[in-house]
Amino acid sequence: MQKAFTATPTQIACSSCNLREFCLPADFTEDEIRQLETLASLKRAYRRGDYLYRSGSRFESLYAIRTGFFKTQVLHEDGREQVTGFQMPGEIIGLDAISTDIHTCDAVALEDSEICELPFNRLEKLSRQMPTLQRHLHKIMSREIVRDQGIMLLLGSMRAEERLAAFLLNLSQRFAARGYSASSFRLRMTRQEIGSYLGMKLETVSRTLSYFQEKRLIDVNNKSIELLDMPRLLALLGQQPATPL
Amino acid sequence: MQKAFTATPTQIACSSCNLREFCLPADFTEDEIRQLETLASLKRAYRRGDYLYRSGSRFESLYAIRTGFFKTQVLHEDGREQVTGFQMPGEIIGLDAISTDIHTCDAVALEDSEICELPFNRLEKLSRQMPTLQRHLHKIMSREIVRDQGIMLLLGSMRAEERLAAFLLNLSQRFAARGYSASSFRLRMTRQEIGSYLGMKLETVSRTLSYFQEKRLIDVNNKSIELLDMPRLLALLGQQPATPL
């Protein structure tokens, strides 16, 4: 269970959030970046376990993750919580809420993290004058749709082994996209959280990881993972289209 | 298996697509609607089994469904096909492709249908001058995200019975929103397609429907369904939040 309160994050006046480096494609001009950075006025620090936002709270902003790791989750009324995603640096979080103005899930820091707040109404306004931004916003949203549908496919038609292989390869790819090692990384989440995300029990996650290890596909030691044989991991999925999970 | 070709749809000059009635919230002015209808210049008719678009094809437009029923599906390389959604009149289809410019799934008519084509780049352009439209577009996309995440929750944590109950109630709700009966409707899809969507085998769908019938929760006769006891169906889900599937 997570802490029951949301800490007030440290707010830091943010002269430059360095958005280009983290979240923007190359086709923005310097001037456009500058305008965006004026808008993205807040940089905030969160501690492990802090809530970035909560289900039911009013939607105000999107958040660009600068450092750290988050998970999003929904709480079912019976108390079970289900993870709907993991977010890493360079990714945008908060898209769930635009249609309703109310967040539909919690976002929780899995480790100490820094984010950059992007007030959505200002983003909307700016994007009217800036087609590049408009396009980018649409892409981000559509990408989230594709990601979610990728998980639907995963959950709907794959077995535990395949799901976990897909998950590891997806993490690998996202780490690589951020300049980290593709083959060796630390899991920030528990077996429980992985299982919740992939629709299986933590024991099954653990067993399957052990099985992968035994088969020399990966080397796993608690939270640290090394992918030893990506081709065979990929083969496990039957060459699924590489959907971004 | 579906037909292997995409029929050329009948194109009809469309003076009024009657968008308000089908897809727009009340806060559009008459003038705004007029502008939108100019843009939505094409009305097209599709026959059962026709493809509206295909995975891999270039993304050009969103489509507002006027009449009929569609499914979206992805084909896995091994030939299996998995349904990712069902779309009914008044709903928008084609959102999967904005981020990539390439469709990520097929859209197939489950019965003879009419759609209204909305060229996306014109939509983007218009939405820069029309904040109402911009907002609406964002809402539509975000709603799709919420829908997909609803299915993730379904697939990740619910059993066959619960999934099917959720599915039936969701259809019911969407029919009701369109002015049709909430308690009595025709399924346009096969057991196979339902199963594919809900991540279970057609036999399980059939068995579960029979079980619901036996328990007097529904009356089912092939494709026609009557919901006899919505409260108990709802109870089956343990009062899940009513996510739009």
Next chain:
DNA sequence: AATTGGGTTTGATATAGGTCAATATCCGTG
């Protein structure tokens, strides 16, 4: 260094749902 508690691994057993197979029913077509 010892203690403690959350996280993880591993084993034994139970079960939901998958698989295979046999009818049965529906619907379009000649």
Next chain:
DNA sequence: CACGGATATTGACCTATATCAAACCCAATT
């Protein structure tokens, strides 16, 4: 109207994963 292929139902059996339980590991704290 009869035929044939697609769709649906039902049954018997099997397997992947859930469940329950015990031990183990490790990191933080005293």
